[in-house]
Amino acid sequence: MDNETKEPAPNKEKSSRKNKPRELEKELTVNEEMTERRKEILRIIIQEFVNTATPVSSDTVVHKYRLPISPATVRNEMADLEREGYITHPHTSAGRVPSDKGYRFFVEYLMERPIGLSMPEQRTIQHQFYQIQLEINEWLRLAASITARTALNAAVVSAPRAYDTRLKRLELIEVQERLALLIIVTQDGTVKEQMVSLEEPHSQEVLGSISARLNAQLNGLNWSQIETRCRDWPEDTARLIATRLVESLKMLDVHQNSQIYRDGLSNILNQPEFSDIGRVRQIMQTLEGGSAFTAIIPEVLSADSNGVQVFIGGENRYDDLRLLSVVLARYGIDGQVAGVVGIVGPTRMEYGRSISTVQYISQMLSSLVSERRG
């Protein structure tokens, strides 16, 4: 749970970060004088706004946080912060609200390094996780549910995909005269079932011998190898099965977009920013349809950074997510299996907590995945 995002304190010329700050990079360096005091004020504004969801006034900043300066001074600083784009005004006589850029700065440089979940919380989660032996999809569903509850936001979990799925074992079971159930076990312990309709009836014995033969010949191969291997086989049942096998293995590949498990959608409805029904509808549609995620998840899977990734509001290239922030972590085993666990909520979210949660859960899932491997 170490923080690989350790605050290299961005000063005027210091700018060689390769990490997340998307387009922000240059702007941040351009920023003239981000004095300590100004940063402190920005931090307070964000903290306060995250808690109260109400624009923050200069008075609040001073009094609630006992700053040894006057509101007027704060107002001046605020004006500057606004000029630099870190905060905005809903209207003249309202307090300040952090902008996406403000949040970004906060996440990069201001936030107390996410310290991880508290021990009791970790224990609760572990408890829920290891209570029963479950199937993989139930694990994932559970993971989504726990994540949502812990972060008090919506959660998404994508099923793990392998970079190079290899066959470990297959079984053929007769279901009806011309119908067989093909069970595929991959080297990382994934089980996939598929119905296969056969050209002609086979007894269970025949099926058994076919599967024995296939097991012997194809063990440890990935889909493309299997494809080549059986290219010149005669057009018989074994060949048919092999074809189906290839299809299935392909489906398990990291390049295929995988099942997404969602939970806690109603959590974000409870946030005050979603008291506008139109917005809610749009958001719900996005989250349910999931088109945005099928785009964003592969992106995270193939990113070179391995840490937690934070997408704040408008930074999202996906219009539908403009009003939301997404915190994503990869889980799995480097170069072998990978999936994504994430949190979706309003831009006004507790980034620290979200990051900790996602980190912890991804850790859990990773160990789960490695347990399953041979």
Place this chain on the structure above:
Amino acid sequence: MDNETKEPAPNKEKSSRKNKPRELEKELTVNEEMTERRKEILRIIIQEFVNTATPVSSDTVVHKYRLPISPATVRNEMADLEREGYITHPHTSAGRVPSDKGYRFFVEYLMERPIGLSMPEQRTIQHQFYQIQLEINEWLRLAASITARTALNAAVVSAPRAYDTRLKRLELIEVQERLALLIIVTQDGTVKEQMVSLEEPHSQEVLGSISARLNAQLNGLNWSQIETRCRDWPEDTARLIATRLVESLKMLDVHQNSQIYRDGLSNILNQPEFSDIGRVRQIMQTLEGGSAFTAIIPEVLSADSNGVQVFIGGENRYDDLRLLSVVLARYGIDGQVAGVVGIVGPTRMEYGRSISTVQYISQMLSSLVSERRG
């Protein structure tokens, strides 16, 4: 929109329907004089309200539906209908709105018998359904999605459960030294996987012989039979596996509440009755948490009626569903496997369409399930 309403016309004394009318039965018979005209007016009010979501005025009833009577007459009838509880008034100067009882009456006696989906629709659905070979859980997910889209409401599908799950075949696959993957195939073609941690390491060969033995001894048995059968076995690996097997088979039993697949939640957000954010939140929580369904579904599974069941608004014993109607159908094979497919929407829903949809999808799922059986 032709009116071929060939109602079975429930008249004053005519009351020997054995069907769905829950507590309604007596009330309906008590009702003095439900003349044809009054029924017609009620039908119109419901139809109109379903379409427009606005209280229906006497004028609308007369003019839009070209009735050869005057608005004043309609008003009189309306007053009576209201007295009998079929419709209400939001306030004095508003039109009429159907009550739960009104909808119930409509569904029982007024609705044109659901004629089923149109052929093109049926074909579209079939097309989506049979396009790819999928795993059972993907089928169910797909079913939920199709149902939601077809009925323009939220959909729920529960995974099929067997009344008496019997083992067809099991496989044991070595994953790690002390970890084996147990794959269970039941007689209805369900595949269930489970990790089993072993007391001591076993080679794949040993595992193979254990599973062969178990297969020979336990084939065709249900969980309780297996339990008895292995009661006096020695405390070895085979016994361990058998215990796990029993657990798993139990889980597949109809008495366990099963996975629920949901889709189209956002559809019902688009209904105008949910322009109130508080309501939306409550509803979403209900639908996501699903506690109401885990209660209502077993109930439907064990009902003796085999048709489509309609729960209208306040008839629901589950407070959370007060504002919603639920249309449910069982699918599966009588006495062997069963699951539920349903539609959830505002009480103001197109019951005819919902019923047709649910019927058709349950039919699809039934045939799917029977295909999988030996």
Place this chain on the structure above:
DNA sequence: ATTAGCACTCTATTTATTCGAGTGCTAATT
């Protein structure tokens, strides 16, 4: 039994008014 006519009710909409939170600026202060 039906209907025309009309008074009456109640909501939704609009407009005006007020209140106050919070800023931005200027001039005084340190």
Place this chain on the structure above:
DNA sequence: AATTAGCACTCGAATAAATAGAGTGCTAAT
């Protein structure tokens, strides 16, 4: 030069009053 007190000004939110019109319910006429 930085800070701050003081104050005018802005703008939204809340409240109140006025208006329009949709739709009913009742009565009396047909």
